[in-house]
Amino acid sequence: MSEVLFTAHATAEGGRDGRVKSDDGVIDLNVVMPNEKKDETGTNPEQLFAAAYAACYDGALNLVASKEKKDIESTLKADVSLMKDPEDGGFKIGVVLNIDIKGVTQEEAEALAQSAHQVCPYSKATRGNVDVQLNPKAV
Template sequence: MTKIDKVLFSGTTHTTINRDPRLQRGDHGVLDIKLSAPGGDDLELIAALPHPTAEQLFAGAWSACYITAFGIAASLKKVTLPADYSVDIQVDVGQTGAAWFLGAQFTIRVPGVEKAVVEAIAHAAHQICPYSKAVHGNIEVALNVVTA
């Protein structure tokens, strides 16, 4: 796997699950989307950016899939997640020499859960998420866990 030397374009997402339809929805300039997840759960994702770039579209699709996989992985490990956990993904398009590559950085926020537990769930979620499996070994994926 080649590491990107020069980032040319980036797309970012911040994905949370809206469990309360009375909550304030996305601010002006963002788009709320409702997706269904495997198993028939309807998940409402809030605050995606309008007019996304290809990197944002990929990051958004990946984050919607990954946050679902993260919840599945947590339940398999019998870990109860706080309602406000979230996943941020930044997808970069960049170059090393004349070659072009993709890279991704994940920031997973799970307040109140031990960092090692979140890391284990995060790695398990990558084994479940079809997007993560599709890019495994093809692009560099970095992980940052925030538990505070």
């Protein structure tokens, strides 16, 4: 295993009908299925993954841009979908990253998005396992 820089801790109880909590209490949320229990509020694993992936990828994007001496402003919207897996009849996830980048041309936005996808830890973790679509847009 590589050198560990830090470790985050979270606990889940009750799966998709339970609760998630970080060890520091910053995250302390009900977990509910979005299509069920419409009277309850809470999050779901896909929403948590979308938030985490968006933050991580945006960090990677800004790192790549700074190394290329590009002064950008970016907004990342991650759409994480829970889907049926036709191969085994179970479920899988798919990700669409909508990447708005101010301060570059469309061609530069596309190149930065591809470079960020190569260095982002979440992109590395999902590569070969999850379909990820990049939608970079110069704004």
